[in-house]
Every structure is written in structure tokens, then in C-alpha cells.
Amino acid sequence: MHTRAVSIHAFRRDDGNWDLEAELSDVKPHDLALQGGLRVAGDPVHHMHLRVTIDPAFCVIDALVVADRVAYPGYCESVMSDYRALIGLNLMKGFRRGLQERLGGVAGCTHVSELAQFLPTAAIQAMAGSKRAQREEEAAGRGARKPFQLDRCHAMRTDGEAVRLYYPKWFAAAPAEQPQPVVDGG
Numbered sequence: 001m002h003t004r005a006v007s008i009h010a011f012r013r014d015d016g017n018w019d020l021e022a023e024l025s026d027v028k029p030h031d032l033a034l035q036g037g038l039r040v041a042g043d044p045v046h047h048m049h050l051r052v053t054i055d056p057a058f059c060v061i062d063a064l065v066v067a068d069r070v071a072y073p074g075y076c077e078s079v080m081s082d083y084r085a086l087i088g089l090n091l092m093k094g095f096r097r098g099l100q101e102r103l104g105g106v107a108g109c110t111h112v113s114e115l116a117q118f119l120p121t122a123a124i125q126a127m128a129g130s131k132r133a134q135r136e137e138e139a140a141g142r143g144a145r146k147p148f149q150l151d152r153c154h155a156m157r158t159d160g161e162a163v164r165l166y167y168p169k170w171f172a173a174a175p176a177e178q179p180q181p182v183v184d185g186g
Contacts, residue, residue, distance in 0.1 A: 008119070058123055082103065
């Protein structure tokens with residue numbers, strides 16, 4: 001009854017920065033009568049693009065939204081330029097909270113804000129190879145830093161089996177649970 005498609009393409013720029021181009025579309029397999037007009041089966045109800053440029057430290061240095069199709073033409077588009085408010089946020093440090101503070105609720109577009117929430121993990125995936133090479137070069141010259149992916153998800157818990165197996169240097173067994181005193185209810 002509905003297809004939402006999201007895609008994000010990442011491009012490394014000649015200036016060392018990165019462009020993340022995110023796209024969202026909502027399509028129905030049947031005609032849909034909206035207050036903003038009829039959507040014929042297969043035509044997008046929503047079709048939006050968000051491009052952010054980030055520096056190598058994951059800071060947003062530019063942002064642009066283009067809406068090809070919206071549910072309420074003439075109204076939805078009026079907030080798209082407000083997404084320049086993403087500039088200055090860091091995808092790795094409080095980005096989702098900053099997104100909500102700056103563009104949550106009536107300050108933004110639900111669909112574009114949902115799309116923006118994919119950006120941090122997409123950036124990590126895009127930059128992983130170059131960041132890994134950079135860390136290896138740094139490690140050769142001085143003490144190695146903890147890999148960025150550790151303690152960011154369940155599988156990469158530093159007290160977990162995957163870290164023990166793949167990153168033994170960074171494995172830290174979970175502290176033993178301390179027995180809790182028994183309190184007599186009487």
C-alpha cells in the first residue's frame with residue numbers, strides 16, 4: 001500500500017570535505033486524493049533531497065534541501081531553506097539532539113528531519129576507510145587511539161565477545177556484579 005525509499009550517496013570532494021546527498025520518496029500504488037491535489041498511482045507524494053557538506057571532523061559546513069514533490073504545494077517548501085540551521089552541528093556529537101532543537105516540530109519538515117537522522121551513520125560508513133587509514137598512520141607515529149566504532153552499538157561493546165575477538169587490545173571485561181544486601185522486610 002506504500003513504499004518509502006531512502007538513499008544516501010556520499011562523495012569525497014577535491015577540497016577534502018564530503019557531500020552526503022540524501023533522498024526520500026513516498027509512493028502509493030493507487031491514486032490518492034490529497035487536499036493539495038490528486039496523486040496518481042506511482043507518482044510520489046513526497047520527493048525530497050537533502051545535501052549536507054561536512055568537513056573531515058564531521059562538522060556540517062553547508063546544507064541544502066530541494067523538494068520536488070510535497071503534500072501541500074506552496075506551503076511545505078517554505079521551510080526548506082531553514083535547514084541551513086544544520087550548519088555548525090557535528091554529525092558525531094549531539095547531531096540528532098541539535099536537529100530536534102533547531103528544526104523539530106513546526107520549525108521543520110517531518111520528512112526532511114527524518115531523512116537527516118540517517119546522516120551520522122551514513123557519514124561513518126562513507127568515511128570509514130579513510131579514517132581507518134588516517135588512524136593507522138597516526139598509530140605508527142605514536143600511541144594508537146581507541147577505534148571510533150567501539151562502544152557505539154551493542155555488537156561493539158568493549159565488554160563484548162566481538163571486541164574480545166576482533167579488538168583484543170580494547171577489550172575490557174564487564175565488572176563482576178556486586179551481591180546486593182538482603183533487606184529483611186520485618
